[in-house]
Amino acid sequence: ITLAPLKQIKSKYFQNSYFKEDMARINMPVAGRNAYPEKAWSNMGEDQKREIENKEPDYAFYELFVYGQHDLLTEYEIKYKNDPVFSSKSYFIDFKEAFTITSKKIQRGATYPKKMQLSIKSRGELRNKLARFYARIPAEDLM
Numbered sequence: 001i002t003l004a005p006l007k008q009i010k011s012k013y014f015q016n017s018y019f020k021e022d023m024a025r026i027n028m029p030v031a032g033r034n035a036y037p038e039k040a041w042s043n044m045g046e047d048q049k050r051e052i053e054n055k056e057p058d059y060a061f062y063e064l065f066v067y068g069q070h071d072l073l074t075e076y077e078i079k080y081k082n083d084p085v086f087s088s089k090s091y092f093i094d095f096k097e098a099f100t101i102t103s104k105k106i107q108r109g110a111t112y113p114k115k116m117q118l119s120i121k122s123r124g125e126l127r128n129k130l131a132r133f134y135a136r137i138p139a140e141d142l143m
Helices: 011-015 017-021 023-027 038-042 046-053 120-135
Strands: 064-067 076-078 086-088 091-094
Touching (some): 017 023, 023 064, 023 120, 064 120
Antiparallel strands (some): 064 091
């Protein structure tokens, strides 16, 4: 079985108001403009902005999948420089931190108790994003 730890979302991802409004947007392709925090966008040149806006929607973070807020997830505080403190119950996994375990106690087809489960829609988003993550050509292979 392959596992990945649930991690608290880092404050830097909340600097982008498009994602801050709904962190699960990280799970879907977005228009190029929405992939950047406002400060980063305002510091770009017009040519770079035009190039980004002309691209097809794509994942902003290939390696991340966000789990939306749930009552069983512990709330935590987000602090960033002088911004007001706010709380979240959203978490993420990083595909690069996934690891495999084997155990004779884990049987294919057996039923196990579940505390939480992704919706059908979210499972589809996870499958699509995993497929895109593993199908991409890594930067080191592009050289």
